[in-house]
Amino acid sequence: MPELAFEDFTSGRVFDLGTVTADRDEMVEFARRFDPQPFHVDEEAGRRSVFGGLCASGWFTSCLWMRAFVDGVLSKSTSQGSPGGTEFGWPRPMFPGDVVQAQAVVIGARESRTRLTLGLVELRAEMLRGEDVLFRSVFTGMFGRRA
Amino acid sequence: MPELAFEDFTSGRVFDLGTVTADRDEMVEFARRFDPQPFHVDEEAGRRSVFGGLCASGWFTSCLWMRAFVDGVLSKSTSQGSPGGTEFGWPRPMFPGDVVQAQAVVIGARESRTRLTLGLVELRAEMLRGEDVLFRSVFTGMFGRRA
Numbered sequence: 001m002p003e004l005a006f007e008d009f010t011s012g013r014v015f016d017l018g019t020v021t022a023d024r025d026e027m028v029e030f031a032r033r034f035d036p037q038p039f040h041v042d043e044e045a046g047r048r049s050v051f052g053g054l055c056a057s058g059w060f061t062s063c064l065w066m067r068a069f070v071d072g073v074l075s076k077s078t079s080q081g082s083p084g085g086t087e088f089g090w091p092r093p094m095f096p097g098d099v100v101q102a103q104a105v106v107i108g109a110r111e112s113r114t115r116l117t118l119g120l121v122e123l124r125a126e127m128l129r130g131e132d133v134l135f136r137s138v139f140t141g142m143f144g145r146r147a
Numbered sequence: 148m149p150e151l152a153f154e155d156f157t158s159g160r161v162f163d164l165g166t167v168t169a170d171r172d173e174m175v176e177f178a179r180r181f182d183p184q185p186f187h188v189d190e191e192a193g194r195r196s197v198f199g200g201l202c203a204s205g206w207f208t209s210c211l212w213m214r215a216f217v218d219g220v221l222s223k224s225t226s227q228g229s230p231g232g233t234e235f236g237w238p239r240p241m242f243p244g245d246v247v248q249a250q251a252v253v254i255g256a257r258e259s260r261t262r263l264t265l266g267l268v269e270l271r272a273e274m275l276r277g278e279d280v281l282f283r284s285v286f287t288g289m290f291g292r293r294a
Contacts, residue, residue, distance in 0.1 A: 034210040036217055037226065050227050058229065059213055063181040063206050070183055079184065080197050082205065083238070088286075089231025139235075 004077035006119030006143040009106045017068035017102035020127075022056060024096035030060045055093035061100075061135045062088070065127050068102035078144030080118065085139025092132045101128045107138065111145070119145050151224035153266030153290040156253045164215035164249035167274075169203060171243035177207045202240035208247075208282045209235070212274050215249035225291030227265065232286025239279045248275045254285065258292070266292050 031040035035057035038045030046054030073079075094100065105124045112118040120140050127135035178187035182204035185192030193201030220226075241247065252271045259265040267287050274282035 034214050036214075037221060037228070039228070057213075058231070059206070059210050063210075066204075066206055067181050067183075074184060081184075081186070084205070084234070084236025084283075086234060087231070088235055091230070136231075 001146065002077050004073065004143075006078065006109065006111075006121065006145045008077075009109050009119075009121040009123075009141075009143065011106055011108055013106040015069075015073050015104040015106075017065075017072040017104060020064045020068055020100050020102055022061075022064070022094050022096055022098045022100065024054075027056045027060055027094075027096055028054075030063075031057045035059055051093045053093075053095055055095050058090035058135065061090060061094045061127055062137070064100070065102050065125050065135055065137075069104055069125065072102075073104060074141075080142040080144060082139055082141050085137055088135075088137040088139075090135055092129070092134050094127070094129070094134045098129050098134070100134060102126070103128070112142075117145055118142050148293065149224050151220065151290075153225065153256065153258075153268065153292045155224075156256050156266075156268040156270075156288075156290065158253055158255055160253040162216075162220050162251040162253075164212075164219040164251060167211045167215055167247050167249055169208075169211070169241050169243055169245045169247065171201075174203045174207055174241075174243060175201075177210070178204045182206055198240045200240075200242055202242050205237035205282065208237060208241045208274055209284070211247070212249050212272050212282055212284075216251055216272065219249075220251060221288075227289040227291060229286055229288050232284055235282075235284040235286075237282055239276070239281050241274070241276070241281045245276050245281070247281060249273070250275070259289075264292055266290050 039049035043054045107122040109121045125137040186196035190201045254269040256268045272284040
């Protein structure tokens, strides 16, 4: 049995997922493929934009959080994926070289009505640069229950 | 002035973003970097999972939609980014080779209260494989207004 099952996701529990550094090359390469808006791929366009500088696609910020969540939580858990969530946002942009703190907080949990072996956990994802929130999301994770 | 400004995003307008084919190699490479859960990176683990086969990270599906949205809409628009949204989900998994239809539908639009040159557009993003919804999201886009 993995270390973390449904029963371990108790309301209020905080998972510290460590820090991630935003690599400029990877950030730009990601944006060229998936989100080639000028302020995500071009230094000068970034400076002229509302963001004030070349900044990451929000999807890249989200994906860095996801990797930290897999490493810190899902890989040690009975995770069976996620149907989605009810909130996502990027209040502040992430810039190259930013050192960001990733965390996940359990908001609530309930047993599945339709599948007895599963439980649904509501979590808040956060990527923080000091006080600044770079990514925040509320979503549902599905986890296997202990026998 | 770009082709699409705030005023062009009228409620109910549908943007057909064309079709995208899910490339197995890119799907797995993406998952190895950002979402290395077994069912996203390993054929056999996928078969044993609730998904019934190796399937894409939801983030990859979202990112393919984003690229289609940039190509079909944002690159011709006064887009100034997005603060986020209120809903996102992956009702059905995407499998290698899937041919998926991308679209964006305008749900509503309002002028910004704080910034006179901007308008906020609420959009629904969708990735469809026939009748199956692989990705759906409701989010806000910020667009410059015509002079």
